Amino acid sequence: MLALSSANPTQAPVTRFSAETCCLSINQFHLAYAGKTALRDLTLDVPRHRVTAFIGPSGCGKSTLLRAINRLHDLNESVTHHGQIQLEDQDIHAPQMNVTELRRRVGMVFQTPNPFPMSIYENVAFGLRLQGRLPKRKRDDIIEWALTSAALWDEVKDRLHRSAWQLSGGQQQRLVIARTLAVQPDVLLLDEPASALDPISTLKIEELIRNLKSQLTLVLVTHNMQQAARVSDYTAFLQQGELVEYGPTDQVFTNPRLQRTENYITGRMT
Amino acid sequence: MAWLSRPLRARATGSLLWPWLCAASVALSLLMLATLLTLLATRGLGHFWPAELEEVTLHSGDTVIGQPVREAPLPNAAGVERLYFTGNRDIGGESWRWVALDDIDTVAVPDDLIRLERAPWGDFIGRLDEVESAGQRFEDEAAWAFVAHAMTLPESQRPIAQLRLTAANGQIITQPLEGITRFQAPNAMSWEQKVVAWSERIWQFLSEGPRAANTGGGVWPAIFGTVLMVILMSVIVTPFGVLAAIYLNEIAHQNRLTRLVRIGVRNLAGVPSIVYGVFGLGVFVYGIGGSIDSWFFEDALPSPTFGTGGLLWASLTLALLTLPVVIVATEEGLARIPDAQREGAVALGATRLEMLTRVVLPMATPAMLTGVILAVARAAGEVAPLMLVGVAKLAPQMPVDGEFPYLHLERKFMHLGYHLFDTAFHGEDVQAAIPLVFATALLLVLIVLVLNLTAIFLRHYLRRQRGNEC
Numbered sequence: 164m165l166a167l168s169s170a171n172p173t174q175a176p177v178t179r180f181s182a183e184t185c186c187l188s189i190n191q192f193h194l195a196y197a198g199k200t201a202l203r204d205l206t207l208d209v210p211r212h213r214v215t216a217f218i219g220p221s222g223c224g225k226s227t228l229l230r231a232i233n234r235l236h237d238l239n240e241s242v243t244h245h246g247q248i249q250l251e252d253q254d255i256h257a258p259q260m261n262v263t264e265l266r267r268r269v270g271m272v273f274q275t276p277n278p279f280p281m282s283i284y285e286n287v288a289f290g291l292r293l294q295g296r297l298p299k300r301k302r303d304d305i306i307e308w309a310l311t312s313a314a315l316w317d318e319v320k321d322r323l324h325r326s327a328w329q330l331s332g333g334q335q336q337r338l339v340i341a342r343t344l345a346v347q348p349d350v351l352l353l354d355e356p357a358s359a360l361d362p363i364s365t366l367k368i369e370e371l372i373r374n375l376k377s378q379l380t381l382v383l384v385t386h387n388m389q390q391a392a393r394v395s396d397y398t399a400f401l402q403q404g405e406l407v408e409y410g411p412t413d414q415v416f417t418n419p420r421l422q423r424t425e426n427y428i429t430g431r432m433t
Numbered sequence: 434m435a436w437l438s439r440p441l442r443a444r445a446t447g448s449l450l451w452p453w454l455c456a457a458s459v460a461l462s463l464l465m466l467a468t469l470l471t472l473l474a475t476r477g478l479g480h481f482w483p484a485e486l487e488e489v490t491l492h493s494g495d496t497v498i499g500q501p502v503r504e505a506p507l508p509n510a511a512g513v514e515r516l517y518f519t520g521n522r523d524i525g526g527e528s529w530r531w532v533a534l535d536d537i538d539t540v541a542v543p544d545d546l547i548r549l550e551r552a553p554w555g556d557f558i559g560r561l562d563e564v565e566s567a568g569q570r571f572e573d574e575a576a577w578a579f580v581a582h583a584m585t586l587p588e589s590q591r592p593i594a595q596l597r598l599t600a601a602n603g604q605i606i607t608q609p610l611e612g613i614t615r616f617q618a619p620n621a622m623s624w625e626q627k628v629v630a631w632s633e634r635i636w637q638f639l640s641e642g643p644r645a646a647n648t649g650g651g652v653w654p655a656i657f658g659t660v661l662m663v664i665l666m667s668v669i670v671t672p673f674g675v676l677a678a679i680y681l682n683e684i685a686h687q688n689r690l691t692r693l694v695r696i697g698v699r700n701l702a703g704v705p706s707i708v709y710g711v712f713g714l715g716v717f718v719y720g721i722g723g724s725i726d727s728w729f730f731e732d733a734l735p736s737p738t739f740g741t742g743g744l745l746w747a748s749l750t751l752a753l754l755t756l757p758v759v760i761v762a763t764e765e766g767l768a769r770i771p772d773a774q775r776e777g778a779v780a781l782g783a784t785r786l787e788m789l790t791r792v793v794l795p796m797a798t799p800a801m802l803t804g805v806i807l808a809v810a811r812a813a814g815e816v817a818p819l820m821l822v823g824v825a826k827l828a829p830q831m832p833v834d835g836e837f838p839y840l841h842l843e844r845k846f847m848h849l850g851y852h853l854f855d856t857a858f859h860g861e862d863v864q865a866a867i868p869l870v871f872a873t874a875l876l877l878v879l880i881v882l883v884l885n886l887t888a889i890f891l892r893h894y895l896r897r898q899r900g901n902e903c
Contacts, residue, residue, distance in 0.1 A: 271780035
């Protein structure tokens with residue numbers, strides 16, 4: 164199933180997956196902010212129904228990569244890029260690709276919880292309403308399912324029509340995850356989803372990530388090494404916009420191939 | 434230690450002093466505000482109180498009947514003189530009289546003194562002798578009862594009657610009942626009756642049209658005109674301002690030109706309002722209004738329909754004047770919304786328009802309302818530009834009536850600010866107008882307050898709905 168190959172002997176080894184298990188395939192992807200390179204010829208595959216963690220020092224490009232998968236950089240005119248990102252064998256930058264549809268299929272959760280200033284119910288219904296009308300019964304079902312999947316239903320079922328801003332930070336983040344799940348995406352991108360939360364909320368989010376694996380593919384950006392080790396199946400280590408090492412999490416954490424990776428993981432960065 | 438202590442003490446004094454300075458500035462501004470409101474309230478509302486009438490006998494044997502208004506020192510410290518409002522403009526020609534205190538022999542407050550408000554000649558102060566109606570004569574008690582009863586009837590049902598009145602100098606005049614709008618004997622009134630009469634007069638002031646060249650009567654058309662104009666202005670300025678702010682903050686590329694436009698907009702707020710008035714006169718009234726007249730109202734020419742000042746042009750001019758305020762406030766509200774909210778919406782598959790209408794604008798609504806509040810406060814008090822574009826000293830018709838199309842945008846209207854100016858400077862009897870000026874000023878402040886409170890409660894309600902601050 165796993166076919167390891169070194170695309171370029173001087174570069175980091177690239178882990179490639181056969182087509183059946185590969186969900187996202189990034190090929191020689193290069194991205195620059197106003198001429199400043201942020202991502203340098205990245206090549207990696209993200210396997211389906213697994214949790215893949217991107218780790219690396221601040222400014223290494225891991226969040227940039229995550230946002231590129233959702234094409235959030237479209238909002239910023241100063242960003243230029245080349246290379247390919249494929250979602251289930253479709254180039255996401257292809258002209259026939261509908262950005263709105265792409266963003267429905269690739270959900271994204273940000274570092275700070277960002278529920279909209281409306282009720283809990285309306286927050287989860289937001290993505291559904293964007294796609295058009297649904298019978299109320301059906302919409303209610305989807306909302307209950309999404310909140311249950313995000314392990315939030317029991318806490319909010321009695322106050323669905325209260326403002327979402329009254330929830331705690333951890334609940335808000337799970338609400339945001341539920342909101343994303345409601346449109347039934349194939350991929351869920353999580354940008355440091357627990358960094359603004361307390362330890363208990365963090366544990367809940369981590370547990371949620373592990374449970375969601377059976378439904379969709381998850382990509383997690385985190386600064387927390389333990390978190391990456393706890394929840395992810397594969398780990399990619401990025402540094403200065405380059406992929407340094409990519410492999411099964413066990414291997415990257417216990418037996419990294421490169422000294423740079425080991426230094427970062429053990430905290431001996433210089 | 435002495436070399437150290439002096440600068441230290443100076444610094445300590447300085448650091449103790451500045452919070453006090455700040456507190457003193459706040460206290461001073463609060464004091465000025467309180468003084469302003471107290472002055473307006475006492476001078477304005479006091480005017481409606483049924484004041485006691487005095488019958489003054491002078492050493493010379495003359496009698497003066499009137500309401501004491503104020504006292505002023507005579508030149509060369511020769512004592513003090515008192516101003517009496519004596520009414521009776523039809524008899525003596527003057528309705529005010531200065532009386533030196535030294536000349537006064539006795540001052541009495543007899544119960545039978547009456548004060549009439551009449552249509553052509555202003556107030557009458559004196560005594561009621563008898564009433565003649567349909568061949569019948571009523572005297573004393575009966576006359577009083579007759580008039581008091583007649584005044585409670587609606588104007589159309591009052592009997593035809595002649596009142597025989599005696600003025601202070603003994604002159605007897607005949608006054609038809611139909612010209613009388615109020616009959617009062619303030620000295621005979623109990624405290625409760627005075628309160629009732631006072632609130633009735635305030636209500637009349639608020640609900641009736643002006644009389645006697647704006648020196649009497651009420652200000653209802655002016656209240657109505659002010660509020661209607663402000664509402665129309667808000668309806669015009671809000672969409673324009675909000676759309677402009679959205680363009681500047683959300684759509685335009687943030688470059689030098691955008692910054693220049695932004696600076697320009699902010700500076701527009703500082704342009705003197707009369708300049709906007711001139712612009713409105715030139716562009717709206719003569720330009721656009723003139724063209725509308727020549728296209729659609731040719732039959733009425735040369736008398737202009739839209740080619741003269743009117744409600745629409747006044748609202749448009751004020752909308753232009755307050756546009757920067759709305760733009761700036763909305764822009765600040767938009768800039769405060771975290772990008773995370775925008776990204777959150779976009780990441781869920783919202784288009785830019787959906788993101789704007791469903792997430793950004795609802796969040797910016799309180800800021801927009803703040804802008805509208807500021808705009809309303811500015812517009813309601815603005816007089817100078819209105820004088821050029823449509824306000825009238827006395828509008829013959831209200832801008833809203835039962836005649837199609839109900840809202841007459843081309844009509845001239847009355848405005849409290851201009852009414853105040855007109856009452857103060859263009860009345861026949863400036864002394865009589867002074868209390869009305871205060872009352873009108875108080876009313877103007879109250880109207881701005883009410884308009885603002887409405888918007889503030891609306892904003893509060895919206896915020897409550899959202900959950901909390903934004």
